[in-house]
Structures are given as structure tokens and as C-alpha cells.
Amino acid sequence: MENFTYYSPTLYEFGRGSEEKIGMLTFLTGASKVMIVYGQKYVKNNGLLDRITTSLNTLGIEWVTLGGVQPNPTDTLVYEGIKLARAKKVDGVLAVGGGSVIDTAKAIAAGTGYDGDFWDFFSGKAQVKEALPVGVLLTIPGSGSEGSGNAVITRSEDNVKLSLRTDSILKPRFAVVNPEMTFTLSARQTAIGIVDMMSHIMERYFSTTPRVEVGDRLCEGLLLALITEAPKALAEPTDYQSRANIEWAGTLAHNGLIGCGRREDWVSHYMEHEISAMYPNVAHGAGLAAVIPAWMAFMAHHKPSKVAQLGRRVFGVEAKDDRTAAIEAVASLRAFFSAVLRLPLSFKGLGIDEPDIAALVSNLHRNKGEIIGGYYRLGAEDTRQIYELIDPA
Amino acid sequence: MENFTYYSPTLYEFGRGSEEKIGMLTFLTGASKVMIVYGQKYVKNNGLLDRITTSLNTLGIEWVTLGGVQPNPTDTLVYEGIKLARAKKVDGVLAVGGGSVIDTAKAIAAGTGYDGDFWDFFSGKAQVKEALPVGVLLTIPGSGSEGSGNAVITRSEDNVKLSLRTDSILKPRFAVVNPEMTFTLSARQTAIGIVDMMSHIMERYFSTTPRVEVGDRLCEGLLLALITEAPKALAEPTDYQSRANIEWAGTLAHNGLIGCGRREDWVSHYMEHEISAMYPNVAHGAGLAAVIPAWMAFMAHHKPSKVAQLGRRVFGVEAKDDRTAAIEAVASLRAFFSAVLRLPLSFKGLGIDEPDIAALVSNLHRNKGEIIGGYYRLGAEDTRQIYELIDPA
Numbered sequence: 001m002e003n004f005t006y007y008s009p010t011l012y013e014f015g016r017g018s019e020e021k022i023g024m025l026t027f028l029t030g031a032s033k034v035m036i037v038y039g040q041k042y043v044k045n046n047g048l049l050d051r052i053t054t055s056l057n058t059l060g061i062e063w064v065t066l067g068g069v070q071p072n073p074t075d076t077l078v079y080e081g082i083k084l085a086r087a088k089k090v091d092g093v094l095a096v097g098g099g100s101v102i103d104t105a106k107a108i109a110a111g112t113g114y115d116g117d118f119w120d121f122f123s124g125k126a127q128v129k130e131a132l133p134v135g136v137l138l139t140i141p142g143s144g145s146e147g148s149g150n151a152v153i154t155r156s157e158d159n160v161k162l163s164l165r166t167d168s169i170l171k172p173r174f175a176v177v178n179p180e181m182t183f184t185l186s187a188r189q190t191a192i193g194i195v196d197m198m199s200h201i202m203e204r205y206f207s208t209t210p211r212v213e214v215g216d217r218l219c220e221g222l223l224l225a226l227i228t229e230a231p232k233a234l235a236e237p238t239d240y241q242s243r244a245n246i247e248w249a250g251t252l253a254h255n256g257l258i259g260c261g262r263r264e265d266w267v268s269h270y271m272e273h274e275i276s277a278m279y280p281n282v283a284h285g286a287g288l289a290a291v292i293p294a295w296m297a298f299m300a301h302h303k304p305s306k307v308a309q310l311g312r313r314v315f316g317v318e319a320k321d322d323r324t325a326a327i328e329a330v331a332s333l334r335a336f337f338s339a340v341l342r343l344p345l346s347f348k349g350l351g352i353d354e355p356d357i358a359a360l361v362s363n364l365h366r367n368k369g370e371i372i373g374g375y376y377r378l379g380a381e382d383t384r385q386i387y388e389l390i391d392p393a
Numbered sequence: 394m395e396n397f398t399y400y401s402p403t404l405y406e407f408g409r410g411s412e413e414k415i416g417m418l419t420f421l422t423g424a425s426k427v428m429i430v431y432g433q434k435y436v437k438n439n440g441l442l443d444r445i446t447t448s449l450n451t452l453g454i455e456w457v458t459l460g461g462v463q464p465n466p467t468d469t470l471v472y473e474g475i476k477l478a479r480a481k482k483v484d485g486v487l488a489v490g491g492g493s494v495i496d497t498a499k500a501i502a503a504g505t506g507y508d509g510d511f512w513d514f515f516s517g518k519a520q521v522k523e524a525l526p527v528g529v530l531l532t533i534p535g536s537g538s539e540g541s542g543n544a545v546i547t548r549s550e551d552n553v554k555l556s557l558r559t560d561s562i563l564k565p566r567f568a569v570v571n572p573e574m575t576f577t578l579s580a581r582q583t584a585i586g587i588v589d590m591m592s593h594i595m596e597r598y599f600s601t602t603p604r605v606e607v608g609d610r611l612c613e614g615l616l617l618a619l620i621t622e623a624p625k626a627l628a629e630p631t632d633y634q635s636r637a638n639i640e641w642a643g644t645l646a647h648n649g650l651i652g653c654g655r656r657e658d659w660v661s662h663y664m665e666h667e668i669s670a671m672y673p674n675v676a677h678g679a680g681l682a683a684v685i686p687a688w689m690a691f692m693a694h695h696k697p698s699k700v701a702q703l704g705r706r707v708f709g710v711e712a713k714d715d716r717t718a719a720i721e722a723v724a725s726l727r728a729f730f731s732a733v734l735r736l737p738l739s740f741k742g743l744g745i746d747e748p749d750i751a752a753l754v755s756n757l758h759r760n761k762g763e764i765i766g767g768y769y770r771l772g773a774e775d776t777r778q779i780y781e782l783i784d785p786a
Contacts, residue, residue: 001637003408008401014654015396211634213618214641221610228606241604244394248607248653257650260641261407 001212001261007167008255010147011174014248016240018178019048019137022094023055025174029133031092033062035085037105038096039069043139048181052096052137064088066108072280073100074156078118081108085132094135095172099143102136103151106170109134110151122153122162128169136175141182141247142193142285144200144254146175161277175251179243187234191341192285194230194246198223199268199288200253206299206306206375209262218258220313222249227314231340265374268295271383274360274367275350282350289343290350293334294389300326303376334391346391357387394605394654400560401648403540404567407641409633411571412441412530415487416448418567422526424485426455428478430498431489432462436532441574445489445530457481459501465673466493467549471511474501478525487528488565492536495529496544499563502527515546515555521562529568534575534640535586535678537593537647539568554670568644572636580627584734585678587623587639591616592661592681593646599692599699599768602655611651613706615642620707624733658767661688664776667753667760668743675743682736683743686727687782693719696769727784739784750780 013021026034036052043049044067056063066081085093085108095105109132111118120126136146145151149166164170185193205219226249232242252258272287299307304326311317311329319325337343347355361384364372371377378386406414419427429445436442437460449456459474478486478501488498502525504511513519529539538544542559557563578586598612619642625635645651665680692700697719704710704722712718730736740748754777757765764770771779 001408001634001641003411005404005406007404011398011400012653013398015394018396211638213621213638214615214645217614217618218611218645221614222607225606225610241394244654245604245606248394252607252611260405261637 001215002209002263004261005167006256006260008147008171008257009168010172010255012147012177012251013174014177015244016178016180018176019051020055022052022135022137022176023057023059023061025176026056026061026092026094026135027059029092029135029173031061031090031133033064033088033090034092034094034135035081035088035090035108036063036065036094036096037069037081037101037108038065038067039098039101041067043067043096048096048139052094063094064090069097069101069104071100071283072154072161073104074154075107075119076156077104078107078111078153082111082118085112090132092133092135094137096137096139098138098140099145102134102138102143102145102172103153105134105136106131106145106151107153107164108132110164110170119155122164128164128166131169133173134170136172138175138177138247139181140185140189140193141250142196144197144250146172146177147251147255159277161273177247177251179240179247182243182247183238185237187237187342190233190237191230191343192283192289193250194226194285194341195289195292195337195343196285197246197250197253198226199285199292201258202292202310203266203269204259204262204264205310206265207262208375212262215258215260215262216309220310222253222258223310223314225249227336234340234342263374267373267375267378267383268292270364270368270372271295271360271386274364275352277363278356278360279350279352282352286343286350289337289341290345290347290390291386293330293337293345294386296326296330296333297389298382298386299376300330306375349391355387357384360387394608395602395656397654398560399649399653401540401564401650402561403565403648405540405570405644406567407570408637409571409573411569412444413448415445415528415530415569416450416452416454418569419449419454419485419487419528420452422485422528422566424454424483424526426457426481426483427485427487427528428474428481428483428501429456429458429487429489430462430474430494430501431458431460432491432494434460436460436489441489441532445487456487457483462490462494462497464493464676465547465554466497467547468512469549470497471500471504471546475504475511478505483525485526485528487530489530489532491531491533492538495527495531495536495538495565496546498527498529499524499538499544500546500557501525503557503563512548515557521557521559524562526566527563529565531568531570531640532574533578533582533586534643535589537590537643539565539570540644540648552670554666570640570644572633572640575636575640576631578630580630580735583626583630584623584736585676585682586643587619587678587734588682588685588730588736589678590639590643590646591619592678592685594651595685595703596659596662597652597655597657598703599658600655601768605655608651608653608655609702613703615646615651616703616707618642620729627733627735656767660766660768660771660776661685663757663761663765664688664753664779667757668745670756671749671753672743672745675745679736679743682730682734683738683740683783684779686723686730686738687779689719689723689726690782691775691779692769693723699768742784748780750777753780
């Protein structure tokens with residue numbers, strides 16, 4: 001274990017009916033007028049917005065709304081939100097949705113009181129010193145943004161996608177989670193959300209830091225819980241308990257807890273980002289389902305130890321030597337993604353008939369550096385091999 | 394999973410040299426003059442107090458000291474601390490020690506601004522509405538008080554020991570943890586601290602709430618980490634990594650995380666409290682090492698399911714039927730406490746030649762109610778049987 005600072009001041013209000021507490025929770029942040037940020041129309045159509053505003057009204061909290069957040073959210077709506085926030089003098093932002101909505105809300109919260117262009121925070125030109133308090137009502141789990149201090153925004157003029165990482169200033173003050181709201185997610189949305197959660201766990205799990213037994217066991221525990229509950233939620237979308245376990249695991253996967261005291265990896269994320277940047281129809285979680293097993297298969301040959309441990313502790317692999325155990329772990333994970341989550345593992349399955357691997361590799365190293373990776377240092381020849389290890393069929 | 398609220402705003406500063414950040418962390422609480430509460434003289438003698446005050450001085454934070462906290466801390470020192478805090482106009486409390494010191498600091502923090510008797514908070518006559526910010530430098534792990542909002546104080550005039558539970562107002566603002574400070578703990582202190590941690594996990598683990606897969610897996614993960622690291626710390630007391638893993642597991646065992654969404658048990662704690670109340674030489678963790686396996690042995694016959702799950706997932710028990718698996722789990726836990734931690738499991742080993750079981754049972758149910766227990770409801774005849782299941786030799 002390395003030295004660490006861990007600070008997670010988000011209050012989690014979890015369970016059936018928890019959205020009724022939004023008024024009180026907002027009140028406790030000190031906000032008197034909030035901007036409600038949301039994406040799809042169903043927030044308005046299914047009565048959820050009414051329930052939220054009723055809860056706010058009861059506490060005398062004023063509100064304005066900003067709808068229309070899209071997946072891979074852009075700066076356009078952030079600028080609009082900042083303008084509205086200043087005009088209406090809002091002193092808090094309430095995100096109702098998933099990662100795209102929460103990240104938009106965070107960018108607005110950081111930009112409203114800032115004299116310059118909010119993009120400065122994403123380009124690294126400025127640091128966030130103050131921000132409006134952000135509250136979250138989570139309706140689509142997976143991103144983990146409800147418990148993180150980070151946000152990802154795409155600049156629309158040139159499609160540059162940058163992330164902003166803060167220690168705590170942008171961590172939501174509260175996150176309200178009612179697993180019933182995930183009953184209507186499609187099997188595919190559910191599955192790619194679960195892959196996203198598992199990837200947040202594995203990016204931390206694959207670490208070269210020695211002696212991180214507590215962190216390893218927490219990672220393995222969350223993976224085991226997701227593997228146990230995923231088929232139940234897919235078989236029965238209104239099974240509250242599996243939805244609840246999955247959603248809570250998704251929050252703990254990314255609020256910093258399981259990364260305490262360890263170096264992390266994040267190459268699978270980087271490699272996937274290049275895929276969905278070049279092929280915008282690929283959803284992040286879907287891309288990860290293809291990339292992660294390929295990355296692991298490469299590691300089974302080059303650095304199998306932690307992949308083998310994952311296999312033994314999570315998938316019940318019994319092989320004694322690490323390489324064999326790692327290869328079996330990859331097979332188990334592929335089977336889980338493919339047979340249980342019913343996600344494609346190939347470029348073809350992602351809708352990419354002839355992937356331009358040379359361009360993916362070149363973009364990857366241009367954006368992330370010549371040598372990348374926390375668990376194993378990878379150059380362009382290595383990442384090319386990993387892209388090629390993605391299932392061809 | 395049941396509905397829950399989880400809020401853990403303590404900042405953890407963990408690792409070698411972390412005590413140097415006490416000045417900055419105290420500054421961030423807004424305090425300008427703190428009372429440093431500690432127990433044993435070694436805080437003063439080994440230069441630790443100097444390092445702390447140097448860190449405070451650098452930030453211009455004034456300080457006063459209050460030493461002499463004893464195990465099972467009493468109200469006497471709390472009254473003294475409150476008087477001192479008022480006279481010196483301190484606006485923060487810094488606890489340097491283990492559970493007794495932290496609990497004393499919390500009671501002082503709650504009592505200083507309160508017009509009445511601080512004991513009102515413990516007797517239930519009043520609720521804590523405001524408190525001075527509490528910071529912690531943890532030197533003796535096990536109690537988990539560094540991440541909890543609770544405190545236990547004994548009233549000296551009649552030896553009544555009461556606990557105060559708050560949602561968050563008494564949760565430490567920060568907890569500084571340097572595992573090197575535990576190198577000098579004796580094997581016995583180390584062992585009973587580990588039992589205390591394991592008990593905090595198991596009191597939550599043994600739950601009747603169905604479908605708590607995430608919480609179960611986190612509990613099992615922490616137990617596995619402790620079982621892996623304990624023998625290493627005992628074999629090599631200056632093994633930083635095992636000390637670090639144990640100490641972090643001890644914090645996560647009791648900061649509320651693993652209890653989210655589940656009913657808890659706590660009967661083993663209640664039963665042990667009666668033992669150490671009647672036989673004050675029995676340390677809490679030592680008493681728990683005797684009580685927990687007895688409680689589990691009773692459950693192996695009356696409600697084996699969760700004990701069997703513990704056996705299978707933590708101790709590798711393979712028995713198919715729950716009762717057999719539970720009995721094997723009890724044997725495994727006894728072997729761990731006895732052969733690895735080298736703790737006695739019997740009344741005799743605790744220094745009690747002829748335990749007055751009738752009096753223990755009668756005190757237990759007088760203090761805690763006729764029927765007790767979250768996992769299985771126990772009357773006086775049941776708890777008598779459990780006390781009798783404690784190893785006779």
C-alpha cells in the first residue's frame with residue numbers, strides 16, 4: 001500500500017422513495033435556487049420532474065430547468081447552462097440522469113462563478129477553486145460520476161473530449177438513488193452499465209503496487225457481487241434487489257474507495273476511448289467489453305500474476321501456474337460478457353467491419369503518450385497487438 | 394437491501410509521515426486553537442507530541458493538552474476537558490490515540506458548547522446539535538472510532554457505561570493514520586485489535602436482511618484481508634504492509650460502509666460488555682474472542698445459513714449442508730483466534746475461574762431487553778446457553 005488521501009463527502013440516500021428527500025438534501029447544501037439538469041424527455045414525461053419539483057417547492061427552494069443533455073455531452077449545453085445559471089442567479093445544480101447529465105451539471109457548477117471560459121478547467125489552463133454545490137438523482141448507473149469529482153466533456157467544434165479531475169470540490173454533495181428507476185433500462189443498457197462498473201474496478205485492480213490485500217479483496221468482492229446479480233437483473237428487469245446491488249456496486253466502483261493506496265492502470269479505458277472517438281456509434285461500455293478481455297489476454301502472456309489472481313478469486317480458476325490461470329480467467333470473463341451479458345466481443349459485433357487499427361494506435365499514443373499503462377508499460381507495438389487480440393468474429 | 398443513508402465525511406490521510414499534515418488538516422476544519430487529547434505518556438515521551446505541535450505551530454494554530462485518558466474512559470476526564478476547553482476557548486479537539494482517547498475527545502467536543510451536563514447526550518436526555526470539530530491521529534487501531542460518529546463513556550460514580558450514537562455530527566473531520574505507529578504494539582494488543590475489527594465486521598455480516606450481496610462480499614473481503622495479514626504482523630511487528638492493511642481494514646470495518654442497507658446483530662458485543670463490566674480485567678477484544686465462537690456455535694444449530702456462508706466464503710469450508718458447514722466455520726474461527734492470534738477462548742483463559750453466568754445473563758437482559766439480537770432473537774435461556782458454550786478450558 002502506498003500513502004493515500006481518501007475523502008468522499010457525498011451523502012448517499014439509497015432506496016425506494018428516496019427521491020422524496022431531494023428537497024431536504026438540497027436545502028442542506030444551502031442552495032435556495034437550483035438548476036435541474038436532465039437529458040431525455042422521460043424525466044419530464046413520467047412524472048419524475050414533478051416529484052422532484054414538489055419536493056423542492058415544499059422546502060421553498062426555487063428552480064429552473066435545463067434539459068436535452070446527450071450522450072457524450074458537449075460544451076454547447078454547458079455554455080447555455082452557465083448563461084442560464086448566471087441570469088437566474090441559481091446557487092446549486094441538481095443533475096437528474098446518468099453520467100452525461102452529471103458531468104454537464106459539474107461543468108456548469110464549476111463554470112458559473114468563473115470569469116473565464118469553463119473549458120480552461122478541462123484544458124488544464126485553470127483549476128477549479130469554487131463551484132456551486134451539485135446534487136444528483138441517479139437514473140442510469142454505470143459511470144460512477146455520482147460519487148466522483150470528475151467530469152468528461154466534448155468540445156463540439158473539434159470533437160476533442162477532455163476530462164476534468166478534482167479532489168473533492170466537484171464531488172456531488174448528495175446522490176439520491178432509487179433502484180426502481182432502473183427497471184426500465186433495456187437489457188443492453190443494463191449490460192453495458194455493468195461492464196462500465198466492472199471496468200472501473202479492474203482498472204484499479206490491475207496494479208503493480210504490492211501488498212494491497214484490502215483493496216484487492218474489495219475489488220474482488222464487488223466483481224463477485226456484480227457477477228452474481230447481473231443475470232438476475234437481466235432475467236427479471238424489475239427484480240429490485242439485483243438492481244439495488246448492481247447500482248450500489250457501481251457507485252463503490254468509482255468513488256475512490258477501492259483505489260486507495262495503489263497505482264491504477266486505465267489502459268483499457270484509453271484504448272476504448274479511441275474506438276468510440278473514431279466510431280461514434282460504439283457505446284463506451286460496449287467497447288470496453290471488447291477491449292478488456294483483449295488487454296487481459298495480452299497480460300496473460302506478458303504479466304499474468306494479477307490476471308491469474310482474478311481468475312482464482314473471482315472465477316474459481318484452479319490452475320496452479322499463473323499463465324494457465326490467467327488464460328482461463330480471460331475465457332471466463334469473455335464467457336460472462338458474451339453468454340450472460342449478451343454483448344459482442346468483436347469489432348464486427350460493434351458494427352466495425354474493418355477497424356483501422358493503425359489509426360487507433362497512432363491516435364492512442366498521440367493522446368496518451370508513447371508508453372502507457374500502470375500495470376504494464378505498453379508501447380505502440382504492444383497496443384497494436386492488444387487491438388488485434390479483440391475477437392475477429 | 395433495505396433503504397439507507399450513508400454519509401462518511403471523514404478525510405483519511407493514510408501512510409508514512411502523514412502526521413506532518415495535522416496542522417494543515419486542522420487548519421481546514423477552521424479551528425484556531427485545539428485541545429490535544431491523549432492517553433499514555435509515550436505520546437509525550439517518543440516525540441510524537443512535539444511533531445504534532447510543530448505541525449500546528451507552522452499553521453499558527455494554538456493548542457492546549459489534556460493527557461491521561463485511560464482504557465474504558467470515564468466522565469471525570471471529560472468534565473475536566475470541557476472545563477479546560479471553555480477556559481481556554483478552544484474551537485477544536487484533536488485526539489491522539491485509540492478508541493478511548495477518541496471517544497473522550499468526542500464527548501468533550503459535544504459538551505463544550507452545551508449548557509447542560511454532557512452526560513445528557515449519553516443518557517438520551519438530549520441530542521447533540523453542535524460540536525467542536527474533532528480530528529484524530531490514530532495510534533491504536535481496532536475501535537473504529539476514527540470513522541464513526543459514536544462514543545462510549547463510563548460514568549465513574551456508578552460504573553454505568555453508555556454509548557452515544559450520532560449520524561455525522563461527531564464523525565471526525567479527519568483521521569490521520571501512520572501504520573508505523575503500530576509497530577510497537579504488543580502481540581496481544583495487535584491480536585485483540587484484530588478481533589475487535591473482525592467483530593465489527595461480523596456483527597454486520599450476521600443479518601437477516603435478504604439479498605445484501607454487495608455488503609456480504611465487502612464483509613468477507615475485509616475478513617479475508619485480516620486473516621491473511623494478521624499472522625504476518627504477528628510474526629514481524631515492523632512489517633509496514635501488514636500493519637497498513639490491518640489498520641485500513643479496521644477503519645472500513647466500522648465507518649458504516651459495510652452495514653449499508655442491512656439489519657445488524659450486535660449480540661456478541663452486548664454479551665462481551667457484560668463480561669468486561671463484571672470482570673474489569675477482561676479487555677473488550679479478548680472477551681469477544683471467547684464470545685463470538687460461542688454465539689456462532691449456537692447459531693450453527695439454530696440458524697446456520699449465514700454462519701455456513703461465512704465458512705464457505707472465508708474459511709474455504711466445503712461441506713454441502715449448512716449445519717455441517719457452520720460447525721466447521723466455528724472450528725476454523727476458533728483455530729484462527731487460538732492458534733494464529735494466540736488468544737484464550739475460555740473463561741479461565743480470561744482469568745475468570747468461576748464465571749457467574751446467571752448474573753451475566755440477568756445483567757444482559759436487564760440492560761438490553763428481554764429478547765435481543767438482529768440475526769436471531771435470543772431470550773435469557775438462549776444467552777445462558779451461549780455463555781455456557783464458551784470454552785470451559
